[in-house]
Amino acid sequence: MARTRAPERTLLPSDEPLSLLRKDGSPVDDSPLAMPDDDVLVELYRRMVVGRRFDTQATSLTKQGRLAVYPSSHGQEACEVGSVLALRPTDWLFPTYRDSVALVTRGVDPAETLTLLQGGWHLGYDPYEHRVGPQCTPLATNTLHAVGFAHAARLKGEDTAALVLLGDGATSEGDTHEALNFAGVWHAPVVFLVQNNGYAISVPMSKQNAAPSLAHKGIGYGVPSVLVDGNDVAAVYAVVREAVLSGGPTLIEALTYRIEAHTNADDATRYRTSDEVAAWLDRDPVDRLETYLTSRGLLDNARRAAIAAEAEEFAASVRAKMNVDVEPSPDDLFEHVYATMPRHLREQAAALREELA
Amino acid sequence: MARTRAPERTLLPSDEPLSLLRKDGSPVDDSPLAMPDDDVLVELYRRMVVGRRFDTQATSLTKQGRLAVYPSSHGQEACEVGSVLALRPTDWLFPTYRDSVALVTRGVDPAETLTLLQGGWHLGYDPYEHRVGPQCTPLATNTLHAVGFAHAARLKGEDTAALVLLGDGATSEGDTHEALNFAGVWHAPVVFLVQNNGYAISVPMSKQNAAPSLAHKGIGYGVPSVLVDGNDVAAVYAVVREAVLSGGPTLIEALTYRIEAHTNADDATRYRTSDEVAAWLDRDPVDRLETYLTSRGLLDNARRAAIAAEAEEFAASVRAKMNVDVEPSPDDLFEHVYATMPRHLREQAAALREELA
Amino acid sequence: MSAVSMAGALNRALADSLAADPSVLVFGEDVGPLGGVFRVTDGLAARFGEERVFDTPLAESGIVGTAIGMAMNGLRPVVEMQFDAFAYPAFEQITSHLAKLRNRTRGQVSLPVVIRVPYGGGIGGVEHHCDSSEAYYTHTPGLRVVTPGTPDDAYRLLRDSIASPDPVIFLEPKRRYWAKGELSADSADSADSVAFDRALVRRTGRDVTLIAYGPMVATALETADAAAEEGWDVEVVDLRSLSPFDDETVCASVRRTGRAVVVHEASGFGGYGAEVVARVTERCFHHLHAPVLRVTGFDIPYPPPKLEEHHLPSVDRILDAIARLQWDDEVVGGHGA
Amino acid sequence: MSAVSMAGALNRALADSLAADPSVLVFGEDVGPLGGVFRVTDGLAARFGEERVFDTPLAESGIVGTAIGMAMNGLRPVVEMQFDAFAYPAFEQITSHLAKLRNRTRGQVSLPVVIRVPYGGGIGGVEHHCDSSEAYYTHTPGLRVVTPGTPDDAYRLLRDSIASPDPVIFLEPKRRYWAKGELSADSADSADSVAFDRALVRRTGRDVTLIAYGPMVATALETADAAAEEGWDVEVVDLRSLSPFDDETVCASVRRTGRAVVVHEASGFGGYGAEVVARVTERCFHHLHAPVLRVTGFDIPYPPPKLEEHHLPSVDRILDAIARLQWDDEVVGGHGA
Ligand SMILES: Cc1ncc(C[n+]2csc(CCOP(=O)(O)OP(=O)(O)O)c2C)c(N)n1
Ligand SMILES: Cc1ncc(C[n+]2csc(CCOP(=O)(O)OP(=O)(O)O)c2C)c(N)n1
């Protein structure tokens, strides 16, 4: 019965979400978090503006039939951008379907990012190029990949943390539990960032979980937990940065909201009110930082305009790339099922080629 | 962000395990728990003595080849007996392979209890007779059955709680997480009793979980949690009773130890020391209550002898029953795969009958 | 009676079962107020209340595991897995408990649970949204596996499934959700359990039997039309119940025609069609003029939208298979070494 | 070289792989200090250290999911599922990720993971400890599924599996763990990857081909001996690699003999044998004197210890199947309608 007890204090989240910037863009006085450096703040702003433009561009592409489907992260840019910029180059990102903005922020080519959603292949980028795991569709399954990856880095003597993104709904899956537990036992350098946007498609938090907060799960695994304002990019950056540098696991719940429907195929009016959306528009992460930067004199009109222009240019390049029809080759169907194509697949590939000849 | 927060106080376990009886059998002065009534205490003692005798008898039967395998609960009688006696007749028990003593305490015929382990069929008793779910082998899977069962009772307007037994190892499975979460969201009347006996076969707690205690998992689901001395039957009875009457879910971690190997087929010397076992023998749940009852004048030599005799008689009846060869009929193989035997199974049954003719 | 889509027929079956039997419950992810991502449960929560039609936490093992517990306690849960591949987290509960508890308890515990699984491809869905997972379930004794090919069957088979004392994996061919058809006169008011585990000859023909199910029934019927133009008189058998399998109806057809092709979307290797070939060959060997052929998906993971047409069995590919049924050999006979 | 049990051969293969390649890891439930419940990993933690051979929390999805992450990061995990049915909680990770990630990433991510699964019955095990789950894996493209029938193959196939860039489901026939055999001379020092996906003719014969794998290889050889006494000259093919399937070796044998029986412990319906029957029949139809028959477990959940002998394929039951291969028809020929 003589088990060492980790102090509860450090494992439980704060009562109120940590933050650095208030809703109105004014700084929080007594935050336990360190405000990021000025240049980081400007960079966070720039990436959020570009990210949001990319996101609205992607949504437009669904309407033109250039994308099969698109899950927007409009409203969640503080999480998408703040967490990714907090990573070191050697760290890895394990994203979900909703995290296209995180990907482009990490440097993945936008066309490669959208390959999955455009329908050309299941993945468009090389995970090793930018250290980004494949965007994951089956919920919560990427949490285990992140833990295994980070533990392997440890075993190999490498200083690599893994950041895994997941939603509030995904926390209910058994895999999330197993991943947190393995991370706790192995003390693996993994940051679990739960973007709690209030809904799993149509299902609200009240039907998803009865805990005081999702961050309260951490203590059950000996994993330190943080509750953060997910629309405050400075705070998200600060907590993820600290978690990445901690050398062990951290569970972060970021309270945020998706402004768009689940995907372009969803009808959000069936399960939420426009008042609710309006209230969250009022907490916009981009506006908030913009106000702060402006008040601090870090952002003038010229700089703002330059960033807006950069975002437009980026969107235009996305449009251009996505308007080129890249048709995947039927040969691809068989090429990578195994390292070397077995005989039965060679036969099937040949039959298809003959059919198409 | 205006979520109601359940007060952390009631969701977190106490720092030290709750108890009513000290290791030496003396009562704890300032326990927050209510000591069970005298007659309950004597009954707890009687059932533990009988249960232990049953358990050693079962282990002997493996040596004689009358049982295929037996997982002993020697040392865990306070959990097995205390929790089951805390149930009301309308409540249900969802046990595991290790909980044969809980079953006989609930009134299941010992021969029917041992059918699984004897190899005659997968289950020997009618679950509806004593309200005992099938003993469950795949770990943690019964937690979900218990939650569904209890929620169904609620929907049907019945006052039924479900007690599900599981081990420390089983808490690592995804199903345990999903069950706690469903129970939290549904506020289902389910008592999760984790018998933390320190090992999952050979794997110690240190490799299983890094939390301050397993009971610290509850808060992540909004499920009130209790840490209890699992070798103190009075305390186990008290906390389970309270949980059963609460009308909602409770997670209880009971700290205990299995004195025998995992099963008769296991070699426990490979992963633990005899010193460790000796230390736990010193915390024996039966001795502890015996000392207390004797000191209180609730147990004299005559009563003790009568109970010992009853236990011997019970063991003799188990031996007698298990020495009768009950051979299952090959027809049973096909009879209950579906409600009505489909044609292909009728054909297969006929073929087997012909073969055996 | 007016034409209804398969999704509409399923919705009606759920509503009628909920209305007829207070022990029926419907739950899963997004099946409540949203009405399911395919709208199959549309309006049910409003009509029957959130005690009977409700959203759960996002956890498939949890959904199936709690459904098992509820069924042990006398209810009849009808649960939805949002897409085929998202049923896999529940595989343990399905395989080791749902399928086996009746047998384990010698019939004392009955588990009338229906698991609805929208399955198969052809809708331009991304990875994990288009699996054909029937072989995993049909190999598991204790489960019934059923799949409708028409709105009328969707209605009848779902009502039968909900009424069944056995657990049923109810596979809904999602690419046919929007295709319309008539409901037969009697189906609106009663579940006709005769239909439940019988295959159906959807079109009679003398030359060759096409064996299909679920999404491929329509494709098989289309093929039969096309084949008629080439002079082949094709019989189409819709299996409906994949497990148990209706040997009688299928073998009677193949014995009549002497040739057969099995069609499914799932990968061929170890697919359900292998069982059909093996059974039919064992039982009809001396009636066969040619080996029973399979037209199936390739032995690859389900492809991305832009390539799925190459993977899926098409009318042309089925016609090709028919053409390979050794029509010239007929007079030769014998299978010399 | 002295005789070694299959468990011993597997232990040696793990040790040799660990010694040869620092990226190899062994982990799972009780595989560390205990050495596994079947002692297959005995002594490895002590020899290679607990960084390379270790116990994990009790969670199969966690074990496979973290193995995937480790493999993405360049390691070669060899994990154990304690018993067949306890691999089911990992089904999603196996089916949707382990099998598909190479394809998903167009070959950029390689997952050299081996999942060792003690499978099958015949050891008096209680429910959930005796499943034959090969059909679930063989139907999943992207996985290799391998099973040894002898200690020598156990050694060679496991070394090949660990060396393979593809994920491998390595099925260990637990009832044969203790049967001894010789290791071939070269197997102690090198993994011979030629063996990896080829079936092996274990005994030649002219009259009929017995197709077996894993636990049934020994039973098939025994049957061949018994059949010889009845005048049948039986050829025994040990598949070894269930997926990919070695059409060449198997079909060559069947074309020679004109008759075949497939044997496995798993339930017949939708079982692996169905694929073998279907393939062989498609490819050898005109060489067949009789339908390819199956001798398998019944279509029931695995029975309790006292009844398992009735369920498992026996020498007698295989002999019966051989007897039903229409020996009298031989001269008749033709499959008239
Ligand atoms: C295992 C699994 N089950 C179901 C789904 C279908 N599905 C896709 S997204 C989604 C909701 C996810 O909600 P959340 O985790 O909160 O993430 P969000 O979409 O809000 O970012 C569901 C149910 C899935 N992708 N994977
Ligand atoms: C899903 C699953 N995985 C693995 C096993 C094999 N197994 C049986 S008992 C056991 C250890 C269980 O430990 P714990 O939960 O602490 O219970 P205890 O045996 O100590 O009572 C294991 C790994 C199993 N029964 N089910």
Ligand SMILES: [Mg+2]
């Ligand atoms: Mg969400």
Ligand SMILES: [Mg+2]
């Ligand atoms: Mg334990």
